[in-house]
Amino acid sequence: MSRSSQRSDRRSRPQRDRPTPPEESNPSELPTGPPPALARGGLRVFALGGIGEVGRNMTVFEYEGRLLVVDCGVLFPAEDSPGVDLILPDFRAIEDRLDDIDAIVLTHGHEDHIGAVPWLLRMRPELPVVGSRFTLALVAAKCKEHRLTPHLREVAAGDRVRHGEWDCEYFAVNHSIPDALAVAIRTPAGLVLHTGDIKLDQLPLDGRLTDLAGFSRLGEEGVDLFLVDSTNAEVPGFVTPERDIGPVISNMFRDTSGRIIVACFASHVHRVQQVLDAAAAHGRKVCLAGRSMVRNMGLADDHSLLNIPDGLLVDIDEAMRLPDDKLVLVSTGSQGEPLAALSRMARGEHRSITIRPEDTIILASSLIPGNETSVFGVINGLTRLGATVVHQGNAKVHVSGHAPAGELLFLYNAVRPSNVMPVHGEWRHLRANAALAVRTGVPEESVVIAEDGVVVDLVDGRAAITGKVEVGRVYVDGLAVGDIGETTLGDRLVLGEGGFIAITIAMDAKTGRAVSRPTIAGRGFSDDPKALDAAQPLVEDELSRLENENVSDPHRIAQGVRRVVGRWVADNYRRRPMIVPTVITV
Amino acid sequence: MSRSSQRSDRRSRPQRDRPTPPEESNPSELPTGPPPALARGGLRVFALGGIGEVGRNMTVFEYEGRLLVVDCGVLFPAEDSPGVDLILPDFRAIEDRLDDIDAIVLTHGHEDHIGAVPWLLRMRPELPVVGSRFTLALVAAKCKEHRLTPHLREVAAGDRVRHGEWDCEYFAVNHSIPDALAVAIRTPAGLVLHTGDIKLDQLPLDGRLTDLAGFSRLGEEGVDLFLVDSTNAEVPGFVTPERDIGPVISNMFRDTSGRIIVACFASHVHRVQQVLDAAAAHGRKVCLAGRSMVRNMGLADDHSLLNIPDGLLVDIDEAMRLPDDKLVLVSTGSQGEPLAALSRMARGEHRSITIRPEDTIILASSLIPGNETSVFGVINGLTRLGATVVHQGNAKVHVSGHAPAGELLFLYNAVRPSNVMPVHGEWRHLRANAALAVRTGVPEESVVIAEDGVVVDLVDGRAAITGKVEVGRVYVDGLAVGDIGETTLGDRLVLGEGGFIAITIAMDAKTGRAVSRPTIAGRGFSDDPKALDAAQPLVEDELSRLENENVSDPHRIAQGVRRVVGRWVADNYRRRPMIVPTVITV
Incomplete structure (x- = not known):
């Protein structure tokens, strides 16, 4: 299935369309119907x-x-x-x-x-x-x-x-x-x-x-x-042998006297092994950080896939007591995941680790397409705090x-x-x-x-x-x-781009007449608290018009209000928030 | 300003936090206050x-x-x-x-x-x-x-x-x-x-x-x-000379008998010049597509920055009548902008151009970081339709x-x-x-x-x-x-990730009692129309409770309802839609 992009257009108005089902652009060679019974x-x-x-x-x-x-x-x-x-x-x-x-x-x-x-x-x-x-x-x-x-x-x-x-x-x-x-x-x-x-x-x-x-x-x-x-x-x-990454990492350990943080995938046992070896060679202890990192390396150790020298691993409390040049932190977060430790450090929000200019951070990982903004955000944050950031773009630290x-x-x-x-x-x-x-x-x-x-x-x-x-x-x-499909995702895309404007109307069930002034409120539309004030009289006029025409169907009233507010916001703002009228009968 | 990423975390629950103002992670070297008067x-x-x-x-x-x-x-x-x-x-x-x-x-x-x-x-x-x-x-x-x-x-x-x-x-x-x-x-x-x-x-x-x-x-x-x-x-x-791109493009023109579409930046006059030269050399006419492309090349021509051989340019109508091997389309859309012609072709939605296996598309442009998903989406769409797609990843078509x-x-x-x-x-x-x-x-x-x-x-x-x-x-x-700030953007991020649930309550202004059943509706929350049914009695119970406690302040009623629905949705769905209670007094 070719994934049709829904990222917002950076050069023109955002795309508000629903995701296109890939079937619509089916190349002629590919069938659309079920296959016949499998030949014997x-x-x-x-x-x-x-x-x-x-x-x-x-x-x-x-x-x-x-x-x-x-x-x-x-x-x-x-x-x-x-x-x-x-x-x-x-x-x-x-x-x-x-x-x-x-x-x-x-x-x-x-x-x-x-x-x-x-x-x-x-x-x-x-x-x-x-x-x-x-x-x-x-x-x-x-x-x-x-x-x-x-x-x-x-x-x-x-x-x-x-x-x-x-x-x-x-x-x-x-x-x-x-x-x-x-x-x-x-x-x-x-x-x-x-x-x-x-x-x-x-x-x-x-x-x-x-x-x-x-x-x-x-x-x-x-x-x-x-x-x-x-x-x-x-x-x-051809891919460079994994074995060639080890010396690169080891040389970095040799050449820095500051703290070292290595971020990599939590399942890459061989990469972690090379970090452990480099740490042991240069007299540093290793602290594994991140739930999946700790779990996976524990399993790898159980199955003799990881060779951990005695006394090399320390927990976070002990790690925090070690001098800078005696510690390597191995963590997840190499894809810029905002909740991961590395991202928190880059934002200066980590509970116990404050990034300093002496720190070296090694991203020993690939950059998965789509994560560029997050990863570069982390690199910029760490760089801004003065740290040295090594990644596959400037050193051979990943294959x-x-x-x-x-x-x-x-x-x-x-x-x-x-x-x-x-x-x-x-x-x-x-x-x-x-x-x-x-x-x-x-x-x-x-x-x-x-x-x-x-x-x-x-x-x-x-x-x-x-x-x-x-x-x-x-x-x-x-x-x-399975309860989320194209409708929900389409709504999220619209809401994420333009927010919504909610109009609430209370109507007398018997007379079909509004029994209060309509309320109009927006979220994700504007920071200006008065932004929607000018729409209020338009909604009231529309309600009067519908009343004069003896329209009492809540659905038709909602439709009329949606149309009026939608047109007003398009004319005055050129934006397309979701317009959400609610007619409640009392 | 280091841009803190708000992309959703692909490995764990999405980030719902508001954007972090960059000031919060200010490195110690950078000042925060205004400068003194400039020295004379x-x-x-x-x-x-x-x-x-x-x-x-x-x-x-x-x-x-x-x-x-x-x-x-x-x-x-x-x-x-x-x-x-x-x-x-x-x-x-x-x-x-x-x-x-x-x-x-x-x-x-x-x-x-x-x-x-x-x-x-x-x-x-x-x-x-x-x-x-x-x-x-x-x-x-x-x-x-x-x-x-x-x-x-x-x-x-x-x-x-x-x-x-x-x-x-x-x-x-x-x-x-x-x-x-x-x-x-x-x-x-x-x-x-x-x-x-x-x-x-x-x-x-x-x-x-x-x-x-x-x-x-x-x-x-x-x-x-x-x-x-x-x-x-x-x-x-060092950057390869721009002049080295021309022969690469020209050789492609020589070696293909199908239709050719070149996408590049609308201001890159020299790139377009090389496409024009290659087209002239191989007997193809050129059609410029896209408003900014047409405008900028017109200006470049006016200022003698572009050398257009007589009769080389054709309009879209004439272009559509030409045989495949006599045409080059030069278009915008190289960054995967969803509304651009190229994206529409890739989705099979273009009004007049249907991509065929004989077509060659050349993206003679860089891939601006952040646009990867869109650009690869376009490349996949075109490839899926059988076309050959040439880009800087597989040929020297951009510097x-x-x-x-x-x-x-x-x-x-x-x-x-x-x-x-x-x-x-x-x-x-x-x-x-x-x-x-x-x-x-x-x-x-x-x-x-x-x-x-x-x-x-x-x-x-x-x-x-x-x-x-x-x-x-x-x-x-x-x-x-300037009317959009962190509040609106924060709301859009929340709405874009989880949608919203709106609860509407009509209350008697005098008695402070609900005068109808509350309505509960969600957008961007679930495709299941019954998803919110189970929350209805909880809201009604909360309203009864507040009524028994003689709470008639609309704000406190809204708060109570928000809390009950928020807890219900967290417990039952582990999601965090925006909860939007509206109390209207009649």
Whole structure:
């Protein structure tokens, strides 16, 4: 689903339109209707999230009436979904067939791959959840918060396991979280390989290489459909090894005598390991800050994925007593999240940490598109307070977890697939990935660019789009799921741009006449308390006019008042607040 | 002013706080109070916009009671100012002294340098407006839209002119718009050089080099204070010559037989020239689309800044009749503005242009930070429809107009200033620029990092911060200026995130008793029409309780109802809509 932008226009009047359903601009090649029945012996694939967008990855495979789900993640909302906490995959296409699912396979533990598992388990609690040890540890922690006890089934790289009807083989891949897997799925219809998120770091910190040899072996056997991570397909070349980040960080630790704060993703165990190593090498203690950072590193430690020298970690109280040159704080907040510790420090609002010119802050993280304003706001705030801020824009303190073009070519050449289906990406990424497949010799007609809901059938060794199931956006806001849709989001966009003007009229139920002066009040419209005074007589005139015409229908009165106030505000202010008339009968 | 981000947090509950006034996190080095009287023979400098932010550039110089203003631009709002059209410099510090201003000098014609001129002229219409020919042409067009007749005074590179008390010399500089100038200001207090926006393209399309020789000559004379563009100070190296973009575009024209659409900034005359040249070379006609594009290129043509081969330009009707391989559309909308033609094409909503797989769209422009979501939305939309999209991320189709670090070093070494004051940038840019000055040998204590409102006095050859005048944000929304402040913006942020719930109660003025059932309605809260049903009895109970306690004060009744509904919605939804009780007495 291509995400149509709803950000306000900076050059002209703001956009007040409702979000455009992506269906309206459907390219001619993509089907709009449901697919025909799956051909006998065929394999069906469709995504309930994650194709045509970055996030909420969830792919469904169907063979002979049985289903296998790969990943079940969340999407973090952009400004077209104001106030929303999370966006889930749309389960509608499978909600009547939950008993047909043999298992849900999780490729790794990032939120965009596991975040929606609890919502799926609420619908079918005993569904087997398959993944590597660390992935399942993160899933278990997440399910515990939701008071769910999942049925976990641990697998490891090299395992070949049957889940119901599904014959699955797991392959080590490296990414920006430990213990990630690719999955090969063998059915009589053909062999499918799904990379999950992947890169080809040839010097991984834990020595766990992406199993290119295994992929080549599959290639020998014949891969009929290859689902490939598209995130970095537009980026040329190769990712610098994670191992090269360590010395950069270590040198900074060596060269500064002030306090050091490192912000990074809470699941990036290897990045944190390099910070721990650098701290140990330069005689600094480390304090982990942020709930998810503490939780995830605890889990990583439990599973021997993190090597913490004795006595290196200190709690925040002890940290505050250490001299500046003996401390490293490792925190979340690298995306400029306003409530995170780092943002509070940048605003000078942190309870215990006051930023000083001697401080060095290292943002050892990527800048996720859409977060630029927040992140630069944090950098400017810290800089303004005199601190030195190091980030990927001015030092090599981060590398991506996704294969760029050069690495994707290695994958295509190892696997030599018959059919390719780019996944995990917006349209620009999918097209770029498709072009790479074609350049390695995959016939253009064998590269299937789908998006969420598009159904791809693999029949007689040939993959083709056959239809589309409905996939919308499922919003989580606070405790409720699914009660927010385009109406609410459209209203929020209008209210957020222009506020509202409320006109309240009390009417005699019997006579249909106003029994008091109307009240007019605005919020988010103007700071001027007298801004709406001039509209009062217009509303009263309109009420008199309607009374003279013997109009007593509250709905028609509301309409008349809305029209008058709307026109007044457009003429006098050129603004478009929401006009909210309320006619109460007494 | 460091801009504190109000974007919603993608990892946790949205931020509902009001925008933090930047004063609250004032670093200890910056003063908060007004400066003392300017020392006799001293020169004072302060910015009413443009330092600590990118946009609304306006610098005020004061000598012996007289004022000179350099630039008067607008800032395009980010998501912390929802619904706002423009942000103006804060004129308060000079509004009682308008008659002291001898002139306003404009360095070039970009909106962030000239956009607020009409608002200043409304306060003092006969103020002399000084600038180069093309700059003044753009100012005149802008003033005409505001029904103002400015008093224009044209200057050219090489001119040395007296404006009242001010002895000004103008120097050619290159930037991403023709006819840009730097200004040297000579007073008995010292010689000041202000670069405006600047780069050092050594192969400019019009042959008009930045006058480095002139800057060196000033350096010989002795520059006491150097105000330097900071925009690209964090970027290492040098800008590729604009001239190198032409062949890239021309080769694309040669290699495609489909329709071509080029989107770029409406004031980038040299970029458009290269598109015209490429079109002429490959037998295509050009159609200019977008009001500002048509207007600006008309002005450029009038001033012989654009060379349009006879018969090359066609209007939209003729363009629609041309074969695909005979047409280039040049349009605005490169920043993903939702109402621009390009965005409408990407959504499949354009009246006459339907994007097809044969189309090539070239975004020959930068991606202004904050616009990523919109721009990528447009790219994804076009890509989804099958078109090929070329942008600075995958081809060399744009270069910046601002000097990066390598070029700034050339400037510092030519000018050899005694004191430096970085301008035009956020804090991260100012600090990076300051570091460059220090590396060329400017003593650290002679580099003054100010922000909007900070007063810098040049006395006896030494620049120092002496105080601060108040500089806030002045918002234009529709027709009104200045009636929107933190209250309205805070309300818009709350409404935009959570909508509102309105409770309306009609009360008997005499008895203080409710005379009807309360109505409860929400907007931007939920799509579920029954969402608020459960709150109804709670409100009625609260009204009964208040009645039993003989509470008849409408304000206290409103408070009680707000509390009950607020608690209910927090407990049941974990959301924070605005709760708006209205008690109307009948």
